Amino acid sequence: MHAPPTDVAALPPQQSGAPGRTAGQPSADSPGAGAGPAWWMWATASGLFLLYMLLSLRTHERLLSHSFDLAIFEQAVRSYAEGHLPVSEVKGPDFPVLGDHFSPVLALLAPLYWLWPSARTLLVAQAALVAASVLPLAQWARRALGSTAALVLALCYGLSWGIANGVGFDFHEWAFAVPLLVCALAALGEGRLRAAACWALPLVLVKEDMGLTVAVIGLLIAWRGGGEGGLRGLRGNWRGTWRGRRLGIAVAAVGLVWTLLAVLVVLPALSPSGSYFYASFLGGSTGGTGGTGGGAGGGLGEVLRKVTIGLVTPETKVTTLVLVLAPTLFLALRSPLILVAVPTLVWRGVSDYTAHWGTGYHYSLTLMPIVFAAFVDALGRRGTTGAGLRRYLAGAAGVCALLLPVYSLAQVAYPETWRADPRIAAAHRVMGLIPDGATVQASDGLVPHLSDRTSVSLYGWPASRPNPEWIVVDTQVPQQRRWPLSARDESLALAGARASGYRKVAQEDGFVLLSRS
Numbered sequence: 379m380h381a382p383p384t385d386v387a388a389l390p391p392q393q394s395g396a397p398g399r400t401a402g403q404p405s406a407d408s409p410g411a412g413a414g415p416a417w418w419m420w421a422t423a424s425g426l427f428l429l430y431m432l433l434s435l436r437t438h439e440r441l442l443s444h445s446f447d448l449a450i451f452e453q454a455v456r457s458y459a460e461g462h463l464p465v466s467e468v469k470g471p472d473f474p475v476l477g478d479h480f481s482p483v484l485a486l487l488a489p490l491y492w493l494w495p496s497a498r499t500l501l502v503a504q505a506a507l508v509a510a511s512v513l514p515l516a517q518w519a520r521r522a523l524g525s526t527a528a529l530v531l532a533l534c535y536g537l538s539w540g541i542a543n544g545v546g547f548d549f550h551e552w553a554f555a556v557p558l559l560v561c562a563l564a565a566l567g568e569g570r571l572r573a574a575a576c577w578a579l580p581l582v583l584v585k586e587d588m589g590l591t592v593a594v595i596g597l598l599i600a601w602r603g604g605g606e607g608g609l610r611g612l613r614g615n616w617r618g619t620w621r622g623r624r625l626g627i628a629v630a631a632v633g634l635v636w637t638l639l640a641v642l643v644v645l646p647a648l649s650p651s652g653s654y655f656y657a658s659f660l661g662g663s664t665g666g667t668g669g670t671g672g673g674a675g676g677g678l679g680e681v682l683r684k685v686t687i688g689l690v691t692p693e694t695k696v697t698t699l700v701l702v703l704a705p706t707l708f709l710a711l712r713s714p715l716i717l718v719a720v721p722t723l724v725w726r727g728v729s730d731y732t733a734h735w736g737t738g739y740h741y742s743l744t745l746m747p748i749v750f751a752a753f754v755d756a757l758g759r760r761g762t763t764g765a766g767l768r769r770y771l772a773g774a775a776g777v778c779a780l781l782l783p784v785y786s787l788a789q790v791a792y793p794e795t796w797r798a799d800p801r802i803a804a805a806h807r808v809m810g811l812i813p814d815g816a817t818v819q820a821s822d823g824l825v826p827h828l829s830d831r832t833s834v835s836l837y838g839w840p841a842s843r844p845n846p847e848w849i850v851v852d853t854q855v856p857q858q859r860r861w862p863l864s865a866r867d868e869s870l871a872l873a874g875a876r877a878s879g880y881r882k883v884a885q886e887d888g889f890v891l892l893s894r895s
Contacts, residue, residue, distance in 0.1 A: 418529060419516045426536040427509035430545040433790050434501035437546065438826065440795075441805060441852070443497065445825035445836045448548035450475070451484065452497045452829045458488040459495070467833050468825060470650070470841040477648030478655065480640045481551040483583045497826045500549040508545055511557040511747060512536050515754070518564040522758040523767065530771045534778045535750040538705050539785040544743030546786025548826075552743050555584045559744060562595055563715055563751035567758070571599050571622050575629045582633060586640035590721035591744075592633030598714060600626025659729045660684075689727040694735045699723065701737055702745050705781070707773045710752035713759065719748040737785075801854070804887035809850060811884055811891060817846040822861055824850055838863035838871060847894050849875055854888030 415423075437443055445468045454464035454475040464475040464484065476482070490499050512532050519528035535541070544550070562577035578595040581588040603622015645654045690696050702719070703710055710716045722745060726734040734741055753774070762770060782788055789795050809828060812818060818828055819837040828834040828850075835842035837851055839862055851872060853865075863871060872890065876882070880892040 415513050415517055416520070416525070418525075419513055419520075419532065422516065422529065422532050422536065423509045423512045426512060427505050429787065429790065430505035430509060431502055433546055433787060434505055434549075435498060436795055437789070438497060438501060439802065440799065441802060441823040441827070443548055443823065443826045445820075445822050445839075447550060448497055448500065449825040449829040449834065451500055451549050451551070452826065454481075454484050455487045455491050455500060456495065456830065458485045459491040467835045467843060468829075468839075470835075471843045473650065473841075474648050477645055477650065479551070480586045480644055480648075481584060483554045483580075484551060486554075495830050497549075497829060504549050504553040505545060507553045508541060508556050508743075509536070511560040514557070514561045514564045515747070515750060518567060518751075519754045521568070522754060523762075527757075527767060527771055530775055531750065531754060534705060534774045535746060537778055537782055537787060538746045538750070539701065539737065539781045540742030540746035542782070542785040542787040543738065544740040544746075546789065547739050550740045550743065551585055552740060555581055555588055555744050556747055558584070559591075559718075559747040560751060563718065563748065564754075566595065566598060566602065567713075567715060567751060567755045569602060571603055571625060574599055575625055578629060579632060582636045582640075586637055586645065587721070587725060588744075589633040589635075589637030589640065590725075591718055593630045593637070594633075594718050594721060596626045596628070596630025596633055598626070598717065599629055600624075601714070602626070659731045659734070660725075684728040685724070689724065692735070694732075695727055698726075698735060698737050698742075701781070702742060702749060705746075705774060705777050706749050706753035706756075707770060707777070709756045709760075709770065710749045711756075713752035713755040715748065715752040715755050719745050719752075801887045801889075805852065805889050808884050808886055808889040808891050812848050812850065816848050817843060818848045818850065819843075819846045820850045821852040821855065823855065823859075824852060836862065838868065845894065849880060849890075849892040851890050851892075852888060853890055 438448070443449075450466045450468045453466040453468060457464040457475070465472050466475050466478075467473070469475070469478060487500065487503055490503060493499075512535065515535055516528045516532040519531045523531075544552070544556075558577055558581050562574050562581075565571075565573035565577060574595065578592050581592050600623045603619060603624075603626050641654050641657070646652055649655060690699075702723075726741060729735070733739055757767065757770060805824065806827070809820075809824065812828065812832060814831045816832050818832045818834040819842055820828055820834055821837055825834050825836055832848075833843070835846070837849060849872075851868065853868065853872075857865065860868075872892070875892055880894055882890065883893045884891040
């Protein structure tokens with residue numbers, strides 16, 4: 379006897395953008411809205427892909443990509459492509475990447491790396507993954523609100539500041555989470571509970587923290603599966619209701635158990651330190667690539683402070699929260715889907731690593747799919763139509779346009795982004811003297827250009843492999859981009875290397891190459 383599929387468990391009708399139309403039905407202004415993506419969806423996604431790719435590749439070509447994180451991820455993917463578990467020389471000699479963050483999803487990039495062994499492969503893949511997430515969001519918005527609204531929402535999402543900063547700063551495993559989140563939340567918003575579960579569960583393979591996000595999605599599936607807490611769902615199909623709840627509880631359990639297992643067992647077992655390194659960010663001290671400690675230690679009082687007033691102090695955290703919600707005119711708060719953002723916002727808020735608090739880097743990349751999915755859901759729940767819908771869309775577009783020049787995507791419009799710099803050619807000439815397979819220490823901006831063919835680590839980083847065969851340093855890096863050594867410390871380190879037996883092989887335009895042979 380076949381049980382009814384969970385996806386069609388009886389749910390209360392949800393009002394959408396037109397009177398008398400429930401969520402998931404085609405709108406009157408978009409014939410065939412229930413079919414696959416329309417041509418303009420493909421055009422929008424393709425245009426955004428080109429924009430993301432241009433920004434990422436040009437940033438890399440200008441020597442503005444980094445050892446942390448692009449080179450680390452390339453070394454991990456290169457390891458998979460070579461047929462062994464991932465290691466990163468940047469993190470330390472033969473450092474096991476799966477003991478740092480548990481992201482086996484990176485293995486999916488190995489076949490692409492066979493075809494094009496370069497850091498550029500990762501950047502192009504990230505651009506494609508993020509751009510592809512526009513399609514399910516636009517399809518859902520078209521079914522719920524109509525084609526015009528879907529186009530505006532797709533553009534606002536694709537050009538949002540969190541997406542911009544994510545694609546503008548190296549590559550990260552969270553790129554895989556973006557399309558999975560959109561597909562899961564679109565399915566959940568339309569009541570396709572089994573599809574939502576299927577899209578959500580692979581998130582646990584993206585990164586250890588994503589299990590908490592999966593847990594919240596599971597709870598929302600259980601809530602929707604229970605008839606949104608009302609009696610109509612129970613009266614309409616008690617068996618489908620129970621199956622929906624059971625499915626959601628199972629998904630929530632998998633997400634929670636996996637995160638606990640990864641953080642408490644898997645990562646410590648694989649880490650050279652025997653512990654989960656990033657727990658230090660939550661315990662009053664810092665580590666990693668920068669930041670300053672914000673806590674004074676442990677204790678129940680400190681824990682209570684962090685999960686209460688600590689979530690909104692200092693004011694940087696409030697600013698970030700406002701900017702996360704502003705592109706949706708705060709309407710995302712009217713949808714239960716916004717709860718999916720809570721785990722990410724909480725762990726960032728309690729962290730002592732100051733970079734987690736602000737809007738920089740890639741830390742808001744996975745928040746944008748959630749807030750825009752909640753925006754679509756909120757507009758559908760309100761039954762917003764006509765002039766009201768146009769006002770909301772105009773407001774969202776206005777916020778997007780206001781923030782766009784402030785964040786990474788605006789760089790494609792700056793003349794200096796496309797200006798030829800003779801130092802770049804000089805850098806490649808100097809690096810070209812290093813033979814394949816050599817052990818190297820290099821400046822931060824040079825490491826990603828050597829990670830495809832050498833065993834390279836970061837010059838001046840304490841954990842780097844000692845006594846490399848080659849050292850290559852950019853001595854003219856601007857002070858604001860210098861890391862981990864200051865200009866003075868770098869000069870002293872180079873003098874010490876020369877005194878210990880390294881000889882100068884080349885020096886051009888501020889790039890210095892030393893050899894131990």
